[in-house]
Amino acid sequence: MMKWSLLLLSLWASGPSAWAGKAEFFSTGEGAIRGYDPVAYFTERRPVKGKEAFHLRYRGADWYFASAEHQNRFQQEPEKYAPQYGGYCAWAVSKGYTASTDPQAWTLHDGKLYLNYSLGVQQDWREDIPGNVTKADARWPKVLN
Template sequence: MKHLITAIALLLIQVSSSHAQETALRVKHFNLHDRVAIQGYDPVAYFKQNKAEKGSKDLAVFYQGATYYFSSAANKDEFKKNPALYEPQYGGWCAYAMGSKGEKVSINPSTFKITNGKLYLFYNKLFNNTLTDWNKEEAGLRSKADDNWTKISKQ
């Protein structure tokens, strides 16, 4: 019995350590400002309202190292059911830059696209809307971005 308890304790320590390492990698690589994701925009609103909506600190959820703000209690509750479903791709960095150069580039939260149930965010400043470029070669860029993000997020 003593050995069983020791084995279970060691397993719990290992799982806890693994979770802490994963969270540390997310914090290191995600586009966060003071640990707030998507510049405080509501991730669920992109899917449910098909628009970018600023969230509120009063409706916040902390998930694996990132804090998400919500514009309504309903959206907050929806996120809590399946957070991974609503998180932006590539840690919230510009999808076009991730695909074209493998770089982490800031985004404009109002410039987004949902494809196959996934949220992609884009840089859009000074006459440079990268969503336009993304749309010209989306399949190829998405494949490259997936590969680039896999490499970056494990460093």
């Protein structure tokens, strides 16, 4: 119950835009993934904060990288490194809505990056990743409307 309450509170706090057409990628003032480097999840197996010097704009969001090498990798294959479901909480998308994410709550599965709202929600996500991916795939990108 607590997790649902937190997710609903997150949506409510986002204001009216949370209920109407949302951006393709979840982003804050810090950028996509709250300014964390999407490539680092794959290369370093941990979240790494990006740097202003290594920045690019992709599909309406600002992306930050820890190095020029990571920035170049992303530019060459953005679909490989960008988080699934636009960086919105994968578990929420599997349930039919969107929620913000915590860069510390992440999973690599079948070569793809999935983010979750919190470490607690991540535990629920990990209970059935293949099943949750199937549900989320069926609902993405319709949940943006």
